Amino acid sequence: MPTITFRPDNLAATAEDGEALTTVAARAGVPLRSDCGGQGACRKCAVTLQAGGLRDRAGAPLAPDPDGEVLACQAVVAGDATIAVPEESRAADLTPLAKTLGHVAERLAAHGVAEPLAMRRCLRIDPPAKGDSLADVDRIFDALRTADPHLRRLSADLPTLRALPTVLRQSGWNVCTTIVDGPDASGLANVSLACDIGRAMFGVAVDIGTSTVAVSLVRLDTGRVVAAAGKRNGQIRYGDDVISRIIWTEEHDGGLEMMRAAVVETLNEVIREACEAVGIPTSDVLALTVAANSTMMNFLLGIPSGPIRRDPHTPPASWLPLFTAGELGLDAWSRAPVMCLPTVSGFVGADITAGVLATGMAEAEGLTVLVDVGTNGEIVVGMEGMLVCASCSAGPAFEGVGIECGMHGAPGAIEGVAYDAAADQVAIEVIGRKPPQGICGTGFIDLLASLFQAGALDRGARFQRDFPTARLRVGEHDETEFVVAFAGEHGATRDLAVRQSDIENLVRSKAAVHAGISMLLGKLHLAPEMIEQLHLAGGFGSRLDVRRAVQIGLLPDLPPERVAYVGNTALAGAHLCLVSREARERVRALAAAMTYIELSVEPGFMEEYVASMFLPHTQTERFPSVVRAATG
């Protein structure tokens, strides 16, 4: 198979002759721009051929233009080649779901791509000499240990042992092995034989949210994401939130199995989508890591979750063993190990331990807070190595679920809104610069803040019917609604409007998150202004206007530089575990160190929640910057 090497990164991928160069580049971890959709019109994917040759799609040799460049979108592979990719031809983040790539890169620099959960290693072994009675499998183990001194204890399973004597001799002692992590922390690694020498190795990091399933396809040798994909969780047809889904499984014969099948189906669709994007078969996925909230993790594994919804909300397991893709029905190499990240409690799951890992907050000095706004809101407070966590029932509004024009942070979602009351115009930013199809979490934050600031919403988050605008109207069910984009405006194909009930939904969410933060800090006798760093995580957009999030009272009133929107940290933590043994060991230690506090039984929680239902809060003195902006 030809090998294509991309400079200056020195990332390489094997390819089929005739394969599109853009696909190979993505697989190598160097995604290219494709502003015109591969039509050869925009010239944004120009690269330089440094060695070897390329052909055009008709099969003719591809000649460089006068600048010495070729358009990658017009080129197909014709043998080995070396391609230089200028900075301006590179695609930015693959999708908003992979927003935290930069963050992961930083953490990877700390943890290193070392001992990924699985790896391929091809060996040329000396055949046994006369009088040498060393067993075949020990000969392979010795060769692997020589190549990788950290591979201390190795094991092989029955299919491998059965294949070994024949494969070794038929291949002329030239074999490819796959090495996967053994049982948790046993230090044991399992060796399998693979016959397809030279293939690259990939892993999939998974985040199963109640609303959205997201994956990153990662090259296990470089640690780089080569594709990302996300999709609405197919379990939504059985209920919007975890509690209603648990009840559904309990009230339907075979309900748990249907629930399991639904998420496996969604997950397999996104795995296939990511693999297709870079032209690899799903059998090249050699390892998976999964972050998910406790109930989603149980559903993936087919474990009953009834106890989670009943006091004391006991999860079945905090720790989980390594599974195989085959055992879980996942579309990957059937023996690929599947690491499910550890859980803290029934309502603080592996998505949060992954987030603590990915943000590095346990290593930070000073008070650090992680707020993950998903279908539930989870909060982790870290200070001087202490980690305390809690959960609040935020609901899925910020993920766009339960809101007519809501959607998750995918291309086509309005992620930024600015309402100019004087002109009665709404400026929007859409992910992927496409026509708007709906509004995602960050868009709603901007919208609430804009409307409140303009006076279209009062402090009780009620639309002011006398506010002078053509965008407020009475819609279905006699409900007041605000039109963000009329059909035709910004290319919208229909009116995108937010109703009074949608606003209430969003406010309940933000109130739950804010009350959770306040209660947890109060419980620890810490004041919000002591927070040195607040990580806001979640898959609800690709950018967050911190000032706006404070204006609506979602977050405490902190200077913007102390708040970072860190995207999907669950996915980022899973990604780290895929490529670093140190990360896998670290996340287990973090989960064990996290103390769970049950907020709902804390006195004063309901009062704080009700006070937080106002914009920004009943106690405006807690939001001096908002007061200053309004009066200033």
Added chain:
Amino acid sequence: MPTITFRPDNLAATAEDGEALTTVAARAGVPLRSDCGGQGACRKCAVTLQAGGLRDRAGAPLAPDPDGEVLACQAVVAGDATIAVPEESRAADLTPLAKTLGHVAERLAAHGVAEPLAMRRCLRIDPPAKGDSLADVDRIFDALRTADPHLRRLSADLPTLRALPTVLRQSGWNVCTTIVDGPDASGLANVSLACDIGRAMFGVAVDIGTSTVAVSLVRLDTGRVVAAAGKRNGQIRYGDDVISRIIWTEEHDGGLEMMRAAVVETLNEVIREACEAVGIPTSDVLALTVAANSTMMNFLLGIPSGPIRRDPHTPPASWLPLFTAGELGLDAWSRAPVMCLPTVSGFVGADITAGVLATGMAEAEGLTVLVDVGTNGEIVVGMEGMLVCASCSAGPAFEGVGIECGMHGAPGAIEGVAYDAAADQVAIEVIGRKPPQGICGTGFIDLLASLFQAGALDRGARFQRDFPTARLRVGEHDETEFVVAFAGEHGATRDLAVRQSDIENLVRSKAAVHAGISMLLGKLHLAPEMIEQLHLAGGFGSRLDVRRAVQIGLLPDLPPERVAYVGNTALAGAHLCLVSREARERVRALAAAMTYIELSVEPGFMEEYVASMFLPHTQTERFPSVVRAATG
């Protein structure tokens, strides 16, 4: 279920109401005599009822006789009972295959029944209190660690995790777990849930010989053998020795799978036989350990063995991971772990490492030799911690294979022979005091020695046609034969005769063994008279007359007290591994410490072999005691 306790041992077994008391006694590890076959005639099974009640087979309460005794063979269970078993009512060794029980008992005293390969532990767990978010599986792990502090790292598989939340709550937090060893030396143990609280736990130790498959059924709590069974290896239809079987698998499509199926079928038959003897279902077998020569081990696992028969005789694996009974198709609990003992080389297998473990020879001071006479002969020399081993092609003659009247050491086999030339009478001892059906290895040793001493065989092991006896005759194919028992004599149903070709077969075997011992000692510059202890192992009888074995030149001329017939040490070593973690770790260390010497390439081997084809040897000066006996 009623529990029957046997005194003074304090061994107990649960039983069904109406179950035969003798079956329950066997299951508890207290086998009773049954000289009349359970007819109530011999009164050898008299026991005393100390508490509780028994019924007769018709269901009436069983009244003790005037001595206060009841006949166990007439009694069935009727609720809990305590039974005192006098020494004279106990059965001796279960079968000759379990001859080494005493030996194992001694080693067990050293290793202890500690951390068997699997164990059941029933738990009553405190349900979670309000605010306690400890996960279900961690609650079980904590309870197990409290009960067994050595259980450090625990794991649970997917079926267990799926069952856990429901079983825990439906059982009222009162569950039975099975704990099995995790992957080799990982220190990890896997926990499963079992619903059948109160059942005893059993394991099976297996020895797969080329000719015979033998098992011991062992109670995992007490370490005692409760039943034993053995059977001709069903693979014999594909060839008598390992080389011919390897060739057969190579020359037939699907041959390896047929070979595998044949031994699995035999093994499952003996497992079922042993379980039926003590009235347990095979699903109560929670763990298995397997000793076997390298080729038999490969065949059991379905691993191709071709390289073993070709220079340099490379085995596929010396170390083997834990398998499950289900994966290997064995008739036991499907998740029962199967430990295959480690192998040294293609011709020194797990049967020999098991033997080194069971005899404790590695810990002995002075020169110690283990000679295992099976279908191959293997020799291990130990001195001051050094272990050197070799193999010689003895052939299966001493196991009765390839000899018309030969059989393995099972009930009905003539195991002792004394020929009185003056009276022309042959006195015989038969295993199980039954009518003779054939002759086993120790019987052949006696026979050769007797005939040689009487002058019926010359030093070249040829029958002397002019020897005055009615027992020498010309049989089929004009071949001279000696009748050990005529039909009707000793209850024989047919003439049991040994032919000249049988004698030659046996002499080739003894020559190979003797030449092997001589060569290996010579290679190490050690003289036979330096041997302080020689362990003669093998399943060829239940008793060995050392003097006779020296007379025919099977063994070097050592004082009888330095030679011990230790029976089936492969089975004994497997038994130890079943019930002791220390033994499992020890046997792996022993295998790694053993150095294999390939005798066939040593100069002088063929000369030594040919010289050993005489009775006792061409160099009679090596056998001074034999010369003294002949001349004295």
